[in-house]
Amino acid sequence: MSEMRDSGVEWLGEVPAGWEIRQVGQLAEVVKAPNEGLAENNLLSLSYGKIRRRDINAVDGLLPASFETYNIIQPNDIVLRFTDLQNDQKSLRVGRATERGIITSAYVTVRPHDAFRSRFIYYALHAYDLRKGFYGMGAGVRQGLKWQEARYIRLPWPGEEEQRRIVDYLDEKCAEIDRAISAAEQSIEEYKAYKNSVIFQAVTKGLDERAAMVDSGVEWLGDVPAGWDVVPGKRILRLLQRPVEAGDGVVTCFRDGEVTLRENRRTEGFTVALKEIGYQGVEPGDLVVHGMDGFAGSIGISDSRGKASPVLNVMDSDQNKRFLMYYMRGLAYRDVYMALSDGIRVRSCNLSWKKIGNLPFALPVLDEQRRIAEYLDDRCSQVDSAIAVKQAIIFDLKAYKQSLIYEVVTGKREV
CATH class of the missing domain: 3.90.220.20 (DNA methylase specificity domains)
Known part of the structure; x- marks a missing residue:
């Protein structure tokens, strides 16, 4: 383990003795490139800490009549959402672009001076975000934050080769964790689909698979047991x-x-x-x-x-x-x-x-209604318990990922 020293920065704590501390404003500059003449139509948005594509022709959501005021961003740009800090303390507010596109100018876009360093700056700002560092910095009715204030956020700054090792390690480990989370989420969706199927089957077909069926006369209901x-x-x-x-x-x-x-x-x-x-x-x-x-x-x-x-x-x-x-x-x-x-x-x-x-x-008759309801109470409880187990796994994986990013990017865990 490297020798550690006090960084003098509250959110960082101790960092390796050989690391520097830099203000983010020393490492990147704001990008303002209005989409004049609608030169670009690849619409992007920041969602859950990821910059994702959106359909520019979609009718749902709050889409402006013109995208000329949107900012053109490039791969390796970092997007920061500083709005509504007071009311929304759950969102992830930092994303890194992997493609050219346009994004709302309500967000702050910064471009690292060195594109290679973009991944490390992203992880460092992401770690700061995970520690809820942006909250309390904002001002005004909506508790917004401006780049003029955020540019003084202090980040850990190891040497180039160590940055490379850190981001390669985090890319690999975070991808593994994300795959595990995705698998657990897929299991939850399968459990939910199964539960929904069990409910519909029981309330429209009953519990007796041998029961004679008759046409209900309702297209979406189909056949129902003869005595219903x-x-x-x-x-x-x-x-x-x-x-x-x-x-x-x-x-x-x-x-x-x-x-x-x-x-x-x-x-x-x-x-x-x-x-x-x-x-x-x-x-x-x-x-x-x-x-x-x-x-x-x-x-x-x-x-x-x-x-x-x-x-x-x-x-x-x-x-x-x-x-x-x-x-x-x-x-x-x-x-x-x-x-x-x-x-x-x-x-x-x-x-x-x-x-x-x-x-x-x-x-069905009241007694059969009761039996069906009790059956579904039991089956749904079993499925809900299985879902709760998967949700707990997801919670633990997300917490581990956050801890891993913070410890690695601040040098508390060597890679």
């Missing part, structure tokens, strides 16, 4: 309009189907209503369908007393509500609501009470 009824939702569901009580907290229907007080999950990232016009009371056991996000699975049974936005359909039924919940989720996972949609939001639909009331429900 197919009825519109308005015959089995009752829309509730309970009053709000003093002291009620806000109940939210999340996309994973949990219906609970907002404070039980998280409080940040929500739009706060200044006037709670049309809010309604919710009780434990109520069946809740989110009018705008039900298409994605925001359908569940409330576990809380509280008040909810009028966008939520709060309902009761004499049928088994857990069966009805799984049935409606099963349709969401098969994109049935999207097919019936007349909504204008991208990847959304308005799942109103009128649509729910007209929706065909395939219903």
Whole structure:
């Protein structure tokens, strides 16, 4: 292990005795190259610390009418997002370009004086970002940061050959970790697809594989067991309009189907209503369908007393509500609501009470509803546990990657 010394920089701590400390402004300069005359149309964006291509003709998202104000960037340029430091403390704010293209001029683009050093400067700034170094530096209403301030950020600076070893090592190790993360993420998607298939199969075909089947008369529903009824939702569901009580907290229907007080999950990232016009009371056991996000699975049974936005359909039924919940989720996972949609939001639909009331429900007798719901409770719990294991692996891998980058780029781990 090399002899270490105090760097005099808080975020760096000790560094190898032979390393220098440089301000990033000594190593790179700002690039301002407006896309005049729309000379370039390779649209790029900074997402999760990676500079990625976007479709310049896409209709979703906030795309400007003209891209002439965008900045033309080149391979090895480093892009820094200094906006919204106060409200967004999770994003990764440093990316390195690998191709020519255009990116919003709201970001700061810097070009290293030596293209070879670009990878090391990127990793050093990335390490600074991972240590949340940019936060607290910003000023103004949106807590923005300017290059005139950021240029004084101090970075470790080993010799050229050591920089080469470091970036080659980190490129290789980070690629290995990213592949492991990608494999775990793919497993999660496969588990989710399997879970969705199990739900739809159980709520539309039942648990008895030998049961005689009949045509339901509904194209997307297909055949159902012979003893089941197919009825519109308005015959089995009752829309509730309970009053709000003093002291009620806000109940939210999340996309994973949990219906609970907002404070039980998280409080940040929500739009706060200044006037709670049309809010309604919710009780434990109520069946809740989110009018705008039900298409994605925001359908569940409330576990809380509280008040909810009028966008939520709060309902009761004499049928088994857990069966009805799984049935409606099963349709969401098969994109049935999207097919019936007349909504204008991208990847959304308005799942109103009128649509729910007209929706065909395939219903077995109550005892079979109960058995199906219990079966799905058990199977879904097993799949969710498997997903949780994969999520824990991803969490650990990401934490290891962050630690590895910081330790290697600051010389605390030799390579």
